[in-house]
Amino acid sequence: MTDAKNYMYKSWWKITGVVLLVFTFSWGLLVKVPDLPALEETSRNLFFHVAMWMCMMTLFTISVVNSIRYLRSFNLKYDIYARQFASTGILFGILGYSTGAIWMSYTWADPNNPAFQSFQALAREPKLIGAAIALLIYFAYMVLRDSINDMDKRARVSAVYNIFAYAMLFPTIWIIPRLLPSLHPGQQGNPALNFKDVTPALRLVELPAFIGWTLLGVWITTVRIRINLLKEKKLAQ
Amino acid sequence: MKRINLKRSLSLLLLLCFTAVANAQEGVKQAGGLMRSNGRSYVVIAVMLTILAGLILYLVRLDRKIGKMEKEN
Numbered sequence: 001m002t003d004a005k006n007y008m009y010k011s012w013w014k015i016t017g018v019v020l021l022v023f024t025f026s027w028g029l030l031v032k033v034p035d036l037p038a039l040e041e042t043s044r045n046l047f048f049h050v051a052m053w054m055c056m057m058t059l060f061t062i063s064v065v066n067s068i069r070y071l072r073s074f075n076l077k078y079d080i081y082a083r084q085f086a087s088t089g090i091l092f093g094i095l096g097y098s099t100g101a102i103w104m105s106y107t108w109a110d111p112n113n114p115a116f117q118s119f120q121a122l123a124r125e126p127k128l129i130g131a132a133i134a135l136l137i138y139f140a141y142m143v144l145r146d147s148i149n150d151m152d153k154r155a156r157v158s159a160v161y162n163i164f165a166y167a168m169l170f171p172t173i174w175i176i177p178r179l180l181p182s183l184h185p186g187q188q189g190n191p192a193l194n195f196k197d198v199t200p201a202l203r204l205v206e207l208p209a210f211i212g213w214t215l216l217g218v219w220i221t222t223v224r225i226r227i228n229l230l231k232e233k234k235l236a237q
Numbered sequence: 238m239k240r241i242n243l244k245r246s247l248s249l250l251l252l253l254c255f256t257a258v259a260n261a262q263e264g265v266k267q268a269g270g271l272m273r274s275n276g277r278s279y280v281v282i283a284v285m286l287t288i289l290a291g292l293i294l295y296l297v298r299l300d301r302k303i304g305k306m307e308k309e310n
Contacts, residue, residue: 009304018293025285029278219296226303233310 008222017215024051024209031201045103046202047209052096053131054210055217057169059089060138062218064166067159079155080228082162086141088221092213093135100128108183127184130172137165137172 007013024047033043063085070078109122122128144161148154177184198206272279 014300021289021293022286025289026282029282029285219300223296223299223303226307230303230306230310 008226013215014219017212017219020208020212021216024048024205024212028205028209031205033202034199039107042103042107043202045099046198047205049096049099049103050206051209051213052092052099055213056089056092056096058214059085059092059217059221060166060169063089064162067162070155070159074152074155076151076155076232077229079159080225080232082159083145084221084224084228086138086162086165088217088224090135090138090142091220092217093131093138097131097135122183125184126180126182127173127177130177134169134172137168141165 028044028047031044033041036043063082066078066082066085070076070082104122109118141158141161145154145158148157272283
């Protein structure tokens with residue numbers, strides 16, 4: 001069972017992830033952030049809120065790669081991989097969404113802010129709508145999967161659907177929000193990866209934070225994959 | 238690889254808590270202690286690191302448990 005070459009059973013990358021997260025949680029709160037109006041100390045959310053989305057995108061990408069691998073080989077193992085990576089991706093997406101809601105309440109929608117925006121105006125925020133649509137498409141992936149009883153059919157249909165779902169990420173979270181006027185940062189180019197947006201001191205924490213959170217997400221997923229592989233094995237017996 | 242003893246790691250965690258309390262009491266005498274400086278933001282860092290440690294420990298144990306189940310099968 002335990003494949004010596006499989007990264008799932010290695011621990012070096014798990015330890016790396018934990019070390020990077022400890023660094024994020026400690027230095028991320030101590031590093032000096034630029035004093036921007038309304039934002040102030042909340043810039044530190046870059047290491048947490050933005051990292052959730054980075055992690056979600058990475059997990060969805062791994063998921064779609066495994067769906068394609070399934071369609072090429074029809075090996076059910078890849079179907080399990082794709083499903084588990086997608087569900088952890090959804091988890092991180094929900095976390096990103098809710099942390100964004102908290103952050104927004106004290107910056108954009110804060111009555112003390114000179115550029116105060118009502119919640120009604122915020123509800124039209126293209127980034128929020130786009131992210132919600134993207135997440136709903138992935139919810140539908142889970143519903144679709146669980147509604148098909150036949151194992152091979154389920155794997156095939158959901159692998160194809162997963163490719164569509166991934167394709168929908170491009171317009172919903174990367175293209176449309178950048179074409180429309182928005183309060184959310186990252187209008188011109190890549191938010192978070194743009195060198196003009198982030199000071200070098202912040203970048204020193206940002207990149208380790210992104211990698212650390214992503215590794216944590218992958219770790220959680222591999223644990224879930226291993227449980228499911230065991231279940232499959234028990235069923236086959 | 239040798240398995241980390243759960244009892245030992247838990248007692249280590251408890252010991253760490255005691256040192257934190259000891260530090261806090263020391264801080265009463267000298268107001269400029271580390272935990273009380275910088276608007277006491279180090280307290281928040283300690284809380285966050287504790288939560289992170291708890292979650293990671295949980296994940297490590299889950300990982301180990303599944304590893305054991307895999308070996309049995």
